Amino acid sequence: MKTRILVVEDEHDTLELMAEVFLNKGYRVDKASNGIEALRSVKVNEPDIILTDILMPGMDGMELLRNLAKEYPHIPVIMITAYGTIDNAVEAMKLGAKDYITKPLRFEELTSKVERITQLSSLIKENEFLLNKLQQKYDFTNIIGKTSKIKDLLELVRDVAATNATALIRGESGTGKELIANAIHYNSQRMKRPFIKVNCAVLAESLLESELFGHVKGAFTGAIKDKVGRFELANGGTLFLDEIGDISLKMQSQLLRVLQVGEFERVGGTETLKVDVRIIAATNKNLEEAMERGEFRQDLFYRLNVIPITVPPLRERREDIQYLVSHFIEKFNKIYGKNIREITPKAMAILKNYDYPGNIRELENLIERIVVLNRVDVIDLENLPSIVPASSAENGKINLDGGLTQAVEEYERKLILMALEENGYNKVQTAKALKINRSTFNSKLKKYSIN
Incomplete structure (x- = not known):
């Protein structure tokens, strides 16, 4: 026009x-x-x-x-x-x-x-x-789930987005920590300013220092011109430091200074630069244990952990799996031109029963493979065996990391799911098969979030 x-x-x-x-x-x-x-x-x-x-x-x-x-x-x-x-x-x-x-x-x-x-x-x-478009992509409605843990998480993220406070996002790999960081930035007052991301685990210390703070020409071999660092690029906006638990003690000291006074020098430079940057950090490591071992500075931890945000693993919010599965099926239907309409209750039970050590990222990859490899419009059990790993209950292994009580509860939950599947998801027949009364059976369904 x-x-x-x-x-x-x-x-x-x-x-x-x-x-x-x-x-x-x-x-x-x-x-x-x-x-x-x-x-x-x-x-x-x-x-x-x-x-x-x-x-x-x-x-x-x-x-x-x-x-x-x-x-x-x-x-x-x-x-x-x-x-x-x-x-x-x-x-x-x-x-x-x-x-x-x-x-x-x-x-x-x-x-x-x-x-x-x-x-x-x-x-x-x-x-x-x-x-x-970014605000729509990272709107709070795109954090999918209806369990109380996700509702509480969303409420916290909304509160954090309304402030300029530093936040530390913690959770296992694949739980969606970066998605949370995006949601905070694109729903904050800094949304129109830069959102710069750095993965601290993939760069050597010397490269990470230059990446974060920049360098001047001649600072080291190969520095043929001045380079602007990520802190300068993020000025006025947000800097997302992913895998913060992997940086060295030297880098921790430099980062602490920026958090305290908002100042730094480029590598090889003498001019002190001042920036206004909000820090959001993320890690899948236990920083408390790292502090005890002397691998992570206590003062830096307290500077980062102003607002602690914990993203639960998928195995602790199993009832959200059905909503995530529907979301990913719809997503990959569009990408690959497929028309998968639904997934049967038995197939869904298998998907919900798996522990997903890779969390949402693993589930997303799994659904993508299911969509790509199947030409049916309804996913049933026969579409899963070669893709979904056997559960720990089925292969005889029990996870004892959480102690005896947790292991017993995990085994009981999987046993109930298997009994439901064998009895066509009829609660009366399943309770009889397990030789427990209806009241006890219903209380266990509620306890283990089995819908």
């Missing part, structure tokens, strides 16, 4: 000439001879950019600018001024004008300014569109 420009000028010949110039450049042009006519025109056909003289009868350019700033602050305005009224142009810039040009007009300069501002406005609109 062609860019619409409103030209406001009280001198008729100049107005017509400017209109002709922009029409020949491919713009749609509206004309007005004073501020009052301009406001009427804006209400009927809102322009993409306004070019207005300052000195005009009736409502002059300055008064027009004040009205536009109140009602249409998003429309960029270029002021036209005579040499003797440069002070007015400066005042107009303070009121929100994007630029000004002096008379006598040089049309090449004028069209260049209009094109530059038009391109900038287009980029701003594109950025706003992309930001809106």
